[in-house]
Amino acid sequence: MTHPVASAATATAGADDARAALHRLRAEVAKAVVGQDAVVTGLVIALLCRGHVLLEGVPGVAKTLLIRTVAAALDLDSKRVQFTPDLMPGDVTGSLIFDPHTAAFTFREGPVFTNLLLADEINRTPPKTQSALLEVMEERQVSVEGARRPLPDPFIVAATQNPIEYEGTYQLPEAQLDRFLLKLTVPLPTRDEELGVLRAHHAGFDPRNLAAAGVRPVATAADLAAAREAVGRVYVAEAVLGYIVDLCRATRATPALELGASPRGATALLNTAKAWAWLAGRDHVTPDDVKATARPTLRHRLRLRPEVELEGVGVDAVLDTVLATVPTPR
Structure with a gap:
């Protein structure tokens, strides 16, 4: 039988290790993304709370790169969906596909089956598709033809909105906005930070190749699980x-x-x-x-x-x- 004091000490040590790993995340993300420490911290808080994030920032401030880099540093899977007016709910959640070889319908998973989903410009798709995603965010599962398919754990959505362009958009109503844990503003970089971005690209930085930039996993899903347990205490x-x-x-x-x-x-x-x-x-x-x-x-x-x-x-x-x-x- 494990002694309660020993169990508590082990849990504390595991939580301390998880905290140290998550603190290393900022330095790791900074290898690819300059000057977004506050947004990285917000994403970590969302992961710890099992919540979702609404990111607001003008185009070109590295929102997609940020999500991909955070996922790589946490050794999590990530996917991106560009929301457009013709996007259907099945394009997000997945749908049944008829297989002529077996004469049966099989389920093809949509991009929500991931750990970190970037929903780019969520307000550009009609309310029906928005609602499908927000239902998945709340229920953390996809239901098709009565069959429930749970999403991976952890799972969070980082949805983006463009704060300066509203033509052709479908504003999220307050009841849907309330489903997001946080709304984070992704600011433009300072002059020194922007110089750092240019120097990195001049030196050959390729945002599509994070491994070449030196981004490595510094925390895992197990660290997140230990951290969540510690936050609950x-x-x-x-x-x-x-x-x-x-x-x-x-x-x-x-x-x-x-x-x-x-x-x-x-x-x-x-x-x-x-x-x-x-x-x-x-x-x-x-x-x-x-x-x-x-x-x-x-x-x-x-x-x-x-x-x-x-x-x-x-x-x-x-x-x-x-x-x-x-x-x-x-």
Whole structure:
């Protein structure tokens, strides 16, 4: 019989090893992608929380390369789907194909059968196909003709949206946006970072050949499993739980918003704060951990009033006001 103290020590050592492996991820991704540490951290938090990510950034900021590099550094499978107006649900989830040799229908897996799926420009496909993907995200399985086919574990979707071009797009309704754990902004690089990109390409960097760039697996699915278990053990005081609830309730009461964070948003904020605290090496959540994850966790769950939006006020600015006015527990 294993002694409880020995089991706890083994679990702690495994969690520490997993944390160290995930910290190495940033350096590994930086071999191919320059200056996106915050987005990498967000993707790691999503993997730890089994959540999905909405990436927003202009074309050309290496969103596809980022996803491929993170998957390679975690030794995970990744696939990419370019969402277009003529994309059908079966193109994403898979479909039954008639085999003339056996005179039977066989299931051909769609691209969702992977660990890390890049759904590029998700708002360019009609709602029917969007809904098929979002159902898969929620249920983590594909159902065809009554047969359920579970997706691999881990499985997360990183969906992208172009923030400057809306012609020919189908806006995701709030109920669907609420299914994403995080909304991350992929910024343009600084001047020094952009110089680094040019130097790398001038030296022969090929974004299609990550192995040649030196990207190697630094963590595995087993590390992620140990990390998830450790995140689940992170302690949250009653005062911090109350702080999360008060923040979300404050978004529902602020006159700048016509839609505030739902209870699902509060649950998401709890989970992301726990993951953030664990990555920082703590076994408990502080109010600062909640503040650090509040913007990416809540920004896509809120809707500005039209008159406020016309004044040029952004959702993040409203969140900053909420964070500044809700009393912080000591």
